[in-house]
Amino acid sequence: MAAAATKLLLTDLASSIDRVPDNYIRPEADRPNLIEVEVSDISSIPLIDLQGLSGPNRDDIIKQIGQACQQDGFFQIKNHGIPEEVVQAILNVAREFFRLPESERLKNYSEDPLKTTRLSTSFNIKTEKVSNWRDFLRFHCYPLEEYVHEWPTNPPSFRKEVGEYCTRVRELVLKLLEAISESLGLERDYISKNLGKHGQHMAMNYYPPCPQPELTYGLPGHTDQGLITILLQDDVPGLQVLRDGKWVAVNPIPNTFIVNIGDQMQAISNDKYKSIIHRAVVNCDRERISIPTFYCPSPEALIGPAMGLIDHEHPVVYRSFTYEEYYQKFWNRGLRTECCLDIFKMPLA
Ligand code: OGA
Ligand code: NI
Numbered sequence: 001m002a003a004a005a006t007k008l009l010l011t012d013l014a015s016s017i018d019r020v021p022d023n024y025i026r027p028e029a030d031r032p033n034l035i036e037v038e039v040s041d042i043s044s045i046p047l048i049d050l051q052g053l054s055g056p057n058r059d060d061i062i063k064q065i066g067q068a069c070q071q072d073g074f075f076q077i078k079n080h081g082i083p084e085e086v087v088q089a090i091l092n093v094a095r096e097f098f099r100l101p102e103s104e105r106l107k108n109y110s111e112d113p114l115k116t117t118r119l120s121t122s123f124n125i126k127t128e129k130v131s132n133w134r135d136f137l138r139f140h141c142y143p144l145e146e147y148v149h150e151w152p153t154n155p156p157s158f159r160k161e162v163g164e165y166c167t168r169v170r171e172l173v174l175k176l177l178e179a180i181s182e183s184l185g186l187e188r189d190y191i192s193k194n195l196g197k198h199g200q201h202m203a204m205n206y207y208p209p210c211p212q213p214e215l216t217y218g219l220p221g222h223t224d225q226g227l228i229t230i231l232l233q234d235d236v237p238g239l240q241v242l243r244d245g246k247w248v249a250v251n252p253i254p255n256t257f258i259v260n261i262g263d264q265m266q267a268i269s270n271d272k273y274k275s276i277i278h279r280a281v282v283n284c285d286r287e288r289i290s291i292p293t294f295y296c297p298s299p300e301a302l303i304g305p306a307m308g309l310i311d312h313e314h315p316v317v318y319r320s321f322t323y324e325e326y327y328q329k330f331w332n333r334g335l336r337t338e339c340c341l342d343i344f345k346m347p348l349a
Contacts (some may be wrong), residue, residue, distance in 0.1 A: 170200055
């Protein structure tokens with residue numbers, strides 16, 4: 001335990017210990033239970049081929065996307081249009097970043113969740129009782145020119161490679177948002193038009209090897225607070241999705257991304273599309289890196305259900321809120337399996 005108090009970041013603690021410090025140990029009823037996990041196949045988490053999304057197969061692909069959003073809340077995509085070199089480059093930059101000397105990494109350290117570029121650990125160490133086996137660099141990346149000057153300059157290629165990646169991911173997201181709007185029967189630009197000036201955040205999650213992975217989480221079960229998440233993971237398994245009450249491991253498939261619906265999309269779709277609980281577990285052998293892009297409304301955007309989806313049988317589920325209000329609640333209450341949206345539920349008529 002003495003070591004835990006002397007290090008700000010887990011990365012600098014994990015390599016020197018052979019037991020998980022007490023502050024990372026979950027109560028027995030809340031442990032990962034790694035044996036009872038299923039492994040996903042294509043029938044559980046759909047893999048959608050985006051090739052042809054702007055061609056004659058558009059309607060069919062939109063149907064697949066709509067079904068996945070409604071039934072699964074999670075899907076994987078291939079032929080997404082982001083070159084492999086761009087993806088490899090950002091994975092390399094992330095790996096290099098977490099291998100920098102402690103003093104170099106700590107230049108980016110902050111415990112304030114509202115800071116727009118920061119390195120931190122766990123989830124929100126100011127509010128949580130049990131820590132998570134993760135360090136993370138989190139930063140805003142749209143509009144790029146407003147944020148890029150805050151980003152790390154070490155590794156030296158950070159700004160160039162990450163800038164390229166996030167620009168490409170944004171293009172992909174905008175295409176997906178059009179497809180999702182259409183899949184809901186809304187105008188193609190409906191969702192995009194209702195996000196204010198738009199926002200895009202990214203994280204680089206670093207999960208060091210863990211001596212006792214059965215006692216702790218990389219990230220406990222949660223839903224994502226944004227509109228839609230595009231997750232890039234390296235080749236080490238760790239992501240699990242809750243499906244029909246069971247945890248399903250979504251193991252990496254090369255050249256794919258994982259897409260999941262976030263809380264804002266659930267609100268806009270008036271509960272038709274679900275923001276699904278997922279978590280990250282750790283392992284004793286290999287470090288793991290994942291890079292989620294959280295696409296979101298800008299803070300002042302007012303989020304509420306699309307009126308086209310409201311009728312007698314589908315009354316309004318959530319009151320409208322600004323994304324700023326939501327975002328603050330999300331960070332303050334800590335990661336919990338109850339979705340933060342519950343706070344905004346309309347009273348039953
Ligand atoms: C997240 C998340 C999963 C992973 O950062 O919100 O769910 O596999 N990450 O790292
Ligand atoms: Ni998540």
